[in-house]
Amino acid sequence: MVQNPGQQGGQITVNAEYLQRIKVFSEGNEIENCDFRAWLKNYAPDDIDDVVKALSQKYFALIDCKECGNCCRVLELEFTEPELRTIAKSMEQSIDEFKKRFVVEGLVKPCPALKGNLCSIYEGRPDVCRSYPHLEKPDFIFRLYGVLDNIAICPIAFNAFEELKAKVKWPKYRARRSRRMREIETKGDEA
Numbered sequence: 001m002v003q004n005p006g007q008q009g010g011q012i013t014v015n016a017e018y019l020q021r022i023k024v025f026s027e028g029n030e031i032e033n034c035d036f037r038a039w040l041k042n043y044a045p046d047d048i049d050d051v052v053k054a055l056s057q058k059y060f061a062l063i064d065c066k067e068c069g070n071c072c073r074v075l076e077l078e079f080t081e082p083e084l085r086t087i088a089k090s091m092e093q094s095i096d097e098f099k100k101r102f103v104v105e106g107l108v109k110p111c112p113a114l115k116g117n118l119c120s121i122y123e124g125r126p127d128v129c130r131s132y133p134h135l136e137k138p139d140f141i142f143r144l145y146g147v148l149d150n151i152a153i154c155p156i157a158f159n160a161f162e163e164l165k166a167k168v169k170w171p172k173y174r175a176r177r178s179r180r181m182r183e184i185e186t187k188g189d190e191a
């Protein structure tokens with residue numbers, strides 16, 4: 001995992017600097033990640049969904065979404081009409097007023113229900129929010145393009161995807177575990 005200056009006892013402290021580092025690292029690592037995606041398509045183990053689900057649960061336990069909120073800030077979200085109504089109601093706005101203010105070409109960004117790093121409608125949040133970054137859903141292998149998008153945004157997806165390379169014994173993992181990754185870890189330790 002990318003180490004963080006604030007990391008203690010296995011927990012990963014997420015802050016703006018950490019989010020920037022995983023973004024830069026993921027974007028710079030695009031060729032490796034596409035290579036791994038292609039390998040997974042052909043050679044992923046039969047229990048890949050279980051492996052990914054376990055990694056997701058591991059990193060959900062190590063990362064506090066309340067320190068992050070990056071998905072709610074960065075993603076362009078396509079909510080269903082009932083979901084839009086729920087968010088509008090929570091903000092005491094009519095659906096028409098809400099759409100006029102916050103929906104552009106069918107998409108919401110950033111989500112106006114986000115207050116600081118917290119979802120103000122957490123208990124009633126839409127399904128797409130509940131399952132993000134979608135690592136615990138079936139058919140991981142058929143959703144890899146979406147996963148690659150999410151690793152630059154979400155620390156849970158990022159760390160799970162990096163560890164997955166070792167977990168499934170990707171043959172190029174050792175060779176490709178790049179100098180850049182080590183540089184980022186060192187930078188984090190030194191900061």
Ligand code: SF4
Pocket residue numbers: 071072077087111112113114115118119120121122125126129
């Ligand atoms: S509804 Fe809540 S969880 Fe969903 S994007 Fe908005 S702030 Fe985030």
Ligand code: SF4
Pocket residue numbers: 063064065066068069070071072132133153154155156157
């Ligand atoms: S799901 Fe990922 S991006 Fe969203 S708040 Fe949690 S760690 Fe951050």
